[in-house]
Amino acid sequence: MQNITYTYQTRPRYKDIDAMGIVYYSRYYEFFEAARTDMLRDMGLPYSEFEATGFLMPVIESHCKYLQSAHFDELLKIECTIKDLPRIKMTIHYRVVNEDEDMLAQGYTKHAFLDKNGNIRRVPKHFLELF
Amino acid sequence: MQNITYTYQTRPRYKDIDAMGIVYYSRYYEFFEAARTDMLRDMGLPYSEFEATGFLMPVIESHCKYLQSAHFDELLKIECTIKDLPRIKMTIHYRVVNEDEDMLAQGYTKHAFLDKNGNIRRVPKHFLELF
Amino acid sequence: MQNITYTYQTRPRYKDIDAMGIVYYSRYYEFFEAARTDMLRDMGLPYSEFEATGFLMPVIESHCKYLQSAHFDELLKIECTIKDLPRIKMTIHYRVVNEDEDMLAQGYTKHAFLDKNGNIRRVPKHFLELF
Amino acid sequence: MQNITYTYQTRPRYKDIDAMGIVYYSRYYEFFEAARTDMLRDMGLPYSEFEATGFLMPVIESHCKYLQSAHFDELLKIECTIKDLPRIKMTIHYRVVNEDEDMLAQGYTKHAFLDKNGNIRRVPKHFLELF
Numbered sequence: 315m316q317n318i319t320y321t322y323q324t325r326p327r328y329k330d331i332d333a334m335g336i337v338y339y340s341r342y343y344e345f346f347e348a349a350r351t352d353m354l355r356d357m358g359l360p361y362s363e364f365e366a367t368g369f370l371m372p373v374i375e376s377h378c379k380y381l382q383s384a385h386f387d388e389l390l391k392i393e394c395t396i397k398d399l400p401r402i403k404m405t406i407h408y409r410v411v412n413e414d415e416d417m418l419a420q421g422y423t424k425h426a427f428l429d430k431n432g433n434i435r436r437v438p439k440h441f442l443e444l445f
Numbered sequence: 446m447q448n449i450t451y452t453y454q455t456r457p458r459y460k461d462i463d464a465m466g467i468v469y470y471s472r473y474y475e476f477f478e479a480a481r482t483d484m485l486r487d488m489g490l491p492y493s494e495f496e497a498t499g500f501l502m503p504v505i506e507s508h509c510k511y512l513q514s515a516h517f518d519e520l521l522k523i524e525c526t527i528k529d530l531p532r533i534k535m536t537i538h539y540r541v542v543n544e545d546e547d548m549l550a551q552g553y554t555k556h557a558f559l560d561k562n563g564n565i566r567r568v569p570k571h572f573l574e575l576f
Numbered sequence: 577m578q579n580i581t582y583t584y585q586t587r588p589r590y591k592d593i594d595a596m597g598i599v600y601y602s603r604y605y606e607f608f609e610a611a612r613t614d615m616l617r618d619m620g621l622p623y624s625e626f627e628a629t630g631f632l633m634p635v636i637e638s639h640c641k642y643l644q645s646a647h648f649d650e651l652l653k654i655e656c657t658i659k660d661l662p663r664i665k666m667t668i669h670y671r672v673v674n675e676d677e678d679m680l681a682q683g684y685t686k687h688a689f690l691d692k693n694g695n696i697r698r699v700p701k702h703f704l705e706l707f
Numbered sequence: 708m709q710n711i712t713y714t715y716q717t718r719p720r721y722k723d724i725d726a727m728g729i730v731y732y733s734r735y736y737e738f739f740e741a742a743r744t745d746m747l748r749d750m751g752l753p754y755s756e757f758e759a760t761g762f763l764m765p766v767i768e769s770h771c772k773y774l775q776s777a778h779f780d781e782l783l784k785i786e787c788t789i790k791d792l793p794r795i796k797m798t799i800h801y802r803v804v805n806e807d808e809d810m811l812a813q814g815y816t817k818h819a820f821l822d823k824n825g826n827i828r829r830v831p832k833h834f835l836e837l838f
Contacts, residue, residue: 327613329471329606331464333517338460339766339816340736344591347733351589351649362649373732377770386464387613387624423732458744460737470635470685471605475722478602482720482780493780504601508639518744518755554601591731595724595779602722648726 315445318396320353325387336383342419343376346408349392350423357444369438370428374403378421389413399445400437402426446576449527451484456518467514473550474507477539480523481554488575500569501559505534509552520544530576531568533557577707580658582615587649598645604681605638608670611654612685619706631700632690636665640683651675661707662699664688708838711789713746718780729776735812736769739801742785743816750837762831763821767796771814782806792838793830795819 324345332338354361364371384390393409403424410419427435455476463469485492495502515521524540534555541550558566586607594600616623626633646652655671665686672681689697717738725731747754757764777783786802796817803812820828 325613327606327609328463328465329469329609331462332459333462333466334459334763334765335464335466336765339769340460340733340740343733343736344589347589347591351587360649370727372727372729372776373773375770375772376732377768379768380766383765387622456744458737458740460740465632465634467634470638471602471609474602474605475720478720478722482718491780501596503596503598503645504642506639506641507601508637510637511635514634518753590725590727591733593724593726594721595728596721597726597728600722 315399318353318357318445320349320356320394322349322352322392322394324348324390324392326384326390328386331386336385339378339380342378342380342408342410342421343423345390345392345410346376346378346394346406346421346423349394349408350406353394359441359444364441367438367440368430369435369441370430371404371425372428373423374426375424376421377423378408378419380419382416382418384410384412384418390418396445399442400425400427402434402436404437446530449484449488449576451480451487451525453480453483453523453525455479455521455523457515457521459517462517467516470509470511473509473511473539473541473552474554476521476523476541477507477525477537477552477554480525480539481537484525490572490575495572498569498571499561500566500572501561502535502556503559504554505557506555507552508554509539509550511550513547513549515541515543515549521549527576530573531556531558533565533567535568577661580615580619580707582611582618582656584611584614584654584656586610586652586654588646588652590648593648598647601640601642604640604642604670604672604683605685607652607654607672608638608640608656608668608683608685611656611670612668615656621703621706626703629700629702630692631697631703632692633666633687634690635685636688637686638683639685640670640681642681644678644680646672646674646680652680658707661704662687662689664696664698666699708792711746711750711838713742713749713787715742715745715785715787717741717783717785719777719783721779724779729778732771732773735771735773735803735814736816738783738785738803739769739771739787739799739814739816742787742801743799746787752834752837757834760831760833761823762828762834763823764797764818765821766816767819768817769814770816771801771812773812775809775811777803777805777811783811789838792835793818793820795827795829797830
């Protein structure tokens, strides 16, 4: 499988800034959510449609390293990548860069697949077919 | 009916601050939610129990005036008041003051009562009995 | 002066949803911020540049009426309008509609103009020239 | 050095819930912030006073594993622990448990120490003296 990559762009708003004048550390995870949601839509399966087929994809682990500060109104590119075909879990990697391609942060989220009864399932076929 | 009043205390966190170094304007509505939720618990009906009886109390209108800035780690008192016995709608009033009793903000939220099918209902009896 | 209007589009994320399964009431104010920030950029004065000229434009009042629920991943259009030339204060009006043009919410924010010392000022000339 | 431990209690609000009906994954990091801020106050050095001495303590890394879902209005205990005397960096560990002591999540944050010019510094003496 080739890497699947998608780049989401955003600008931090007033609501994203903290008392230090930089983007608050948990906002990166909100950017990650926006990036992976738009990636799924771009791959042809909006997350809301995936849910409608009876599945959920909760986050079971999250991680981020903050290398440089991000600021209000600065153009940020959040690049997300899936490197391995998911089986039981799926890992999505993220890099946050600014317009000069300086890397500001990098992280990952791990996801499980649940059916509507909340039981852990293997990744569903119609999801794998996206890859 | 006498006014029902409850005071909730909090300190703004890093996450609540904006690029101007003050509490972001929508966070006051989050403080209002915390205040009215704790008020209901204090009145003897935690909101989660109210929901369990088949009702919801969505916000149908919200308003806030910002008089003075609030800052990181400052002790805030959010005083919420119900002045009138609710019938179809309920209005809750809020005042945000600091330790010196300076008024920083004031606002209100209006709520409807819905049953589980999403239909508007008169305020339920077991709710009125709290007053 | 003609009305100035700008439409910002977004889709509510998981982070925007509340325990009732709909968009949380204070998130509309975050959408309003995104809308007015993009409107200013579109008018030729990104807010970060406006700040760099020594001014701030804090929210002094906010209001929203919620008419219909908004849901996860639904395309929302936030239309913001300035109807009057600002003098001391500026009012921005907002309408939130879905793809079928159903009106979900409407509100406004009022803003003052401050210089860097925090003193209230008339609206600066270089801001008025945008209109 | 003995472990330093502090337990912060909170109840998730409507604002903390996501489209799956559980606490949104990034909110745990907001709970972590509240827990470590209250821990510092309890140790005798409110973070706002620490800042006033010319230092900042930004997050340089964050991590969380989600073991069980947390729900609206459920009492959560966030236990945070410092196991090692900080030198250049400080690691804070967190455990989130419910009233039955079921572990819902665990994570950590790593922090650097900066002076007002943004330069990395060793942990300041007046901070070490808290331990």
